[in-house]
Amino acid sequence: xxxxxxxxxxxxxxxxxxxxxxxxxxxxxxxxxxxxxxxxxxxxxxxxxxxxxxxxxxxxxxxxxxxxxxxxxxxxxxxxxxxxxxxxxxxxxxxxxxxxxxxxxxxxxxxxxxxxxxxxxxxxxxxxxxxxxxxxxxxxxxxxxxxxxxxxxxxxxxxxxxxxxxxxxxxxxxxxxxxxxxxxxxxxxxxxxxxxxxxxxxxxxxxxxxxxxxxxxxxxxxx
Amino acid sequence: xxxxxxxxxxxxxxxxxxxxxxxxxxxxxxxxxxxxxxxxxxxxxxxxxxxxxxxxxxxxxxxxxxxxxxxxxxxxxxxxxxxxxxxxxxxxxxxxxxxxxxxxxxxxxxxxxxxxxxxxxxxxxxxxxxxxxxxxxxxxxxxxxxxxxxxxxxxxxxxxxxxxxxxxxxxxxxxxxxxxxxxxxxxxxxxxxxxxxxxxxxxxxxxxxxxxxxxxxxxxxxxxxxxxxxxxxxxxxxxxxxxxxxxxxxxxxxxxxxxxxxxxxxxxxxxxxxxxxxxxxxxxxxxxxxxxxxxxxxxxxxxxxxxxxxxxxxxxxxxxxxxxxxxxxxxxxxxxxxxxxxxxxxxxxxxxxxxxxxxxxxxxxxxxxxxxxxxxxxxxxxxxxxxxxxxxxxxxxxxxxxxxxxxxxxxxxxxxxxxxxxxxxxxxxxxxxxxxxxxxxxxxxxxxxxxxxxxxxxxxxxxxxxxxxxxxxxxxxxxxxxxxxxxxxxxxxxxxxxxxxxx
Numbered sequence: 001x002x003x004x005x006x007x008x009x010x011x012x013x014x015x016x017x018x019x020x021x022x023x024x025x026x027x028x029x030x031x032x033x034x035x036x037x038x039x040x041x042x043x044x045x046x047x048x049x050x051x052x053x054x055x056x057x058x059x060x061x062x063x064x065x066x067x068x069x070x071x072x073x074x075x076x077x078x079x080x081x082x083x084x085x086x087x088x089x090x091x092x093x094x095x096x097x098x099x100x101x102x103x104x105x106x107x108x109x110x111x112x113x114x115x116x117x118x119x120x121x122x123x124x125x126x127x128x129x130x131x132x133x134x135x136x137x138x139x140x141x142x143x144x145x146x147x148x149x150x151x152x153x154x155x156x157x158x159x160x161x162x163x164x165x166x167x168x169x170x171x172x173x174x175x176x177x178x179x180x181x182x183x184x185x186x187x188x189x190x191x192x193x194x195x196x197x198x199x200x201x202x203x204x205x206x207x208x209x210x211x212x213x214x215x216x217x218x219x220x221x222x223x
Numbered sequence: 224x225x226x227x228x229x230x231x232x233x234x235x236x237x238x239x240x241x242x243x244x245x246x247x248x249x250x251x252x253x254x255x256x257x258x259x260x261x262x263x264x265x266x267x268x269x270x271x272x273x274x275x276x277x278x279x280x281x282x283x284x285x286x287x288x289x290x291x292x293x294x295x296x297x298x299x300x301x302x303x304x305x306x307x308x309x310x311x312x313x314x315x316x317x318x319x320x321x322x323x324x325x326x327x328x329x330x331x332x333x334x335x336x337x338x339x340x341x342x343x344x345x346x347x348x349x350x351x352x353x354x355x356x357x358x359x360x361x362x363x364x365x366x367x368x369x370x371x372x373x374x375x376x377x378x379x380x381x382x383x384x385x386x387x388x389x390x391x392x393x394x395x396x397x398x399x400x401x402x403x404x405x406x407x408x409x410x411x412x413x414x415x416x417x418x419x420x421x422x423x424x425x426x427x428x429x430x431x432x433x434x435x436x437x438x439x440x441x442x443x444x445x446x447x448x449x450x451x452x453x454x455x456x457x458x459x460x461x462x463x464x465x466x467x468x469x470x471x472x473x474x475x476x477x478x479x480x481x482x483x484x485x486x487x488x489x490x491x492x493x494x495x496x497x498x499x500x501x502x503x504x505x506x507x508x509x510x511x512x513x514x515x516x517x518x519x520x521x522x523x524x525x526x527x528x529x530x531x532x533x534x535x536x537x538x539x540x541x542x543x544x545x546x547x548x549x550x551x552x553x554x555x556x557x558x559x560x561x562x563x564x565x566x567x568x569x570x571x572x573x574x575x576x577x578x579x580x581x582x583x584x585x586x587x588x589x590x591x592x593x594x595x596x597x598x599x600x601x602x603x604x605x606x607x608x609x610x611x612x613x614x615x616x617x618x619x620x621x622x623x624x625x626x627x628x629x630x631x632x633x634x635x636x637x638x639x640x641x642x643x644x645x646x647x648x649x650x651x652x653x654x655x656x657x658x659x660x661x662x663x664x665x666x667x668x669x670x671x672x673x674x675x676x677x678x679x680x681x682x683x684x685x686x687x688x689x690x691x692x693x694x695x696x697x698x699x700x701x702x703x704x705x706x707x708x709x710x711x712x713x714x715x716x717x718x719x720x721x722x723x724x725x726x
Contacts, residue, residue, distance in 0.1 A: 101324070101325055143585070144549060144570065147596050169585060173582070177320045187278065188308050189308040190337050192337050196337060
């Protein structure tokens with residue numbers, strides 16, 4: 001069975017985690033990682049959890065290796081590895097937040113009395129992120145056809161040109177799409193200054209209290 | 224009961240701040256319950272006219288507006304910018320950018336939430352509309368994964384949520400196949416039966432003709448002609464051609480004008496030598512994905528023009544991407560001139576023209592666009608000049624590609640492909656948003672490419688393109704090539720039947 005958390009719970013989890021991973025000792029970060037894995041699993045997110053756990057195991061192994069080697073040249077690699085391990089729980093939490101439909105997220109944020117201008121810009125950002133990804137994919141397909149994609153090693157010799165051919169079409173498309181998106185929101189009254197409503201009922205349930213209590217216990221154990 | 228005027232434009236002129244496109248001296252009045260179709264060549268001001276009816280002009284697109292535009296008796300300057308959505312519901316062409324939310328139910332509910340309607344009332348409306356459009360099981364789905372027909376139903380339901388009296392649409396059929404277009408016609412006639420007013424800018428007239436009370440023809444920012452249904456049907460095919468219109472009825476058989484025209488130049492290309500051969504291929508959208516086509520074989524002859532059609536998700540795009548080497552075939556062999564040819568080699572021998580040219584143009588001028596990646600070839604400049612002249616782009620050679628019109632951009636992507644002297648060109652929906660004149664121009668271009676020995680595969684839902692340009696129709700469905708038949712005046716009824724069937 002899948003548990004659905006209130007978006008505010010999810011947001012809180014991400015915020016708390018991003019502080020916790022910095023304060024927790026390096027030997028205890030794994031506890032937070034495991035908690036996040038369980039947190040994703042109860043929400044029915046399986047495959048990404050598996051990927052995260054494998055990545056975590058690899059990073060831990062690499063860390064052991066680097067610690068033994070102890071050469072100065074590898075210290076930057078060690079630092080990256082360290083960052084990866086620390087940030088993983090935050091990415092996991094954000095991954096679950098990212099699955100909330102934007103409409104629901106916005107109405108949850110609206111209950112926090114954030115200013116409307118901020119909410120609208122957030123809504124646009126949420127709407128825009130997947131668009132950018134799709135656009136980027138489409139552009140890369142045609143870049144491969146033209147032979148100017150960064151996926152073919154020949155073009156690594158001309159990094160500036162390749163960068164230009166990656167970014168410029170994306171910018172052009174983004175400008176056009178953002179214009180059309182804004183137009184379609186305008187004809188549906190997004191500018192109405194009156195109070196807005198939402199079809200999503202936003203309320204804390206038992207599952208939210210339980211997960212927050214469990215997280216609090218875990219953090220108490222970590223510190 | 225009096226019939227009231229809902230839209231009244233008097234001597235309206237408009238010029239965008241940053242563009243040449245404009246309206247000049249437009250007079251139009253539309254009565255409540257009328258269905259008015261606006262047609263005319265691209266750039267004639269159809270879209271601009273619709274934008275005055277949903278408030279995007281003057282509130283969103285800025286420019287100089289003169290004359291008077293009245294909606295339900297009120298001047299549009301007196302209407303609050305945000306409240307247009309209560310009077311007019313809008314449906315646009317591009318399904319990618321007309322949705323503001325990410326889930327079907329949220330999108331349908333969107334305007335209700337913005338106007339602060341009671342949530343339980345909104346939910347009631349959402350489920351009633353979903354039931355009417357038979358999309359109830361899609362409500363919790365993401366918009367991104369829907370077919371274009373389902374997207375257009377969602378857009379329609381969303382426009383109807385606040386139950387506006389006027390509906391404004393800009394080429395709603397551009398991305399639909401024939402089956403979905405027929406459903407669109409059904410949704411429109413349901414609206415008309417409820418006494419709603421509909422203003423619709425469109426190039427495809429055949430599905431609108433049974434509904435339209437008046438057809439308005441725009442050219443150069445002016446309304447130049449107006450027909451009744453009967454008046455339009457009385458036009459000869461030569462007159463339609465002169466107006467640059469698409470055909471009015473899906474005519475089957477030998478009275479089909481485009482087919483008859485095509486017959487005059489169609490050569491028997493079946494005699495040509497074998498060019499591209501697909502043998503026992505399994506085609507999948509990724510190396511570890513499930514195959515969408517299994518054990519398929521077919522042969523295209525040199526210079527043949529084949530149409531590839533079929534419902535959404537049948538694997539048309541995946542097949543096209545595999546043919547041009549963007550994807551590897553999982554099993555089987557693809558041969559060019561009898562030689563097996565692997566994906567990375569095909570990448571240099573094939574060219575794919577996407578539906579949206581914006582993705583394919585990278586350079587800062589039209590000429591440089593052609594010379595890109597050909598810097599080392601001594602002959603490139605001359606070849607580029609020849610192609611640009613052939614495609615009527617030579618006078619724009621110093622322009623930025625982004626400044627060209629849609630049709631010009633499309634021709635430029637043709638030219639870019641032809642620079643590589645490809646064996647095959649694959650075109651994805653090349654005529655979806657085109658008026659009759661530009662469509663016929665594309666047909667002519669495709670024929671010329673084929674004459675020069677390039678084999679052409681066209682992914683399309685446009686029966687006019689199939690009848691006018693193609694030698695063959697390949698129909699994909701259920702992971703198989705379901706039909707492969709020659710297109711000629713004898714088979715046209717069958718071709719149209721197959722294309723209309725849809726899923």
